[in-house]
Amino acid sequence: MTDFAHVTAWSGCVRLAFAPNTASALHKTLTDAAARLAVGGRKGVADTMLFPDAYRRGKPSAAFRDRHGAAMRAEVVAAFARVLAGWSGGAELELDLTGARDLRLALVHAQSAYLRKPRWEVQLDELFSTRWGAERTVAWLQELEGHVATAALARADVPVFLEL
Template sequence: MTDFAHVTAWSGRIRLALAPNTASVLHHTLTEVAARLAASGRKGIADTKLFPDAYRHREPSAAFRDRHGAAMRAEVVAAFSRVLEAWPGGTELELDRAGARDLRLVLVHAQSAYLRQPRWEVSLDPLFATRWGAERTVAWLQDLESHVAAAALARADVPVFLEL
């Protein structure tokens, strides 16, 4: 059986058609990351891994996270909840633009759970050269997010078909 993810867009709607295994793995991944967002300690995901520094220096960036980190995390958690509520894990998912925004936010932040350092500090060369284990998961999440973004930005009168 072949794994695949087809992303199509038409008239402002985005549809994902996934192979059964792809759907199962993606749903499990998103459910697992959502649980880690709610956890604390070693099992949780720190704000420093979720959100890039807002400033060049650590102290103002830490102060920014102190002021805004809880609200930013709440939005990420809410996006995970909306995506998982709208998609119980089947092989098809149809989204409007708001749903596509949520899915993109979820796919980007899900990468944080699989990297040892923040995603914006990871060199792309080794990430795309190795493609095993966690690196493969991150690369796949990046590719899927890129396809969803391309579909969401497509003209409403031009159908789009993208395949992973």
């Protein structure tokens, strides 16, 4: 069986069509990442893995996370919940621009569940720093997020077709 993800866009709408296996694998990945994000801390995904430093120095960045980390994490968890509530893992997913934003947020932060260091510090040639040999998962999430972003940012009068 051939796995694929087609991302199309027109008139402010983003549509994803998946091979059944691809849809199932992506839904499971997002579900697992959402569960790890909801836990936080050592058993889940720490705020330091989710959000880049707000300042050059560690102390002010830690203070920023103390003040805003819970709200930022709540928004990420809510985006995962909206994506998963609106998509049961079927072969097609149609999104308005708000839905595309939620999916992009989920795809970007899902990577954090599979990396040993923050995603903004991992170069593509360093994907060996994943947990449990999840290089393909991280690379695939990055590529799919890029396609969704391209589709969501396309002009409404120019159709977009991207394939993964």
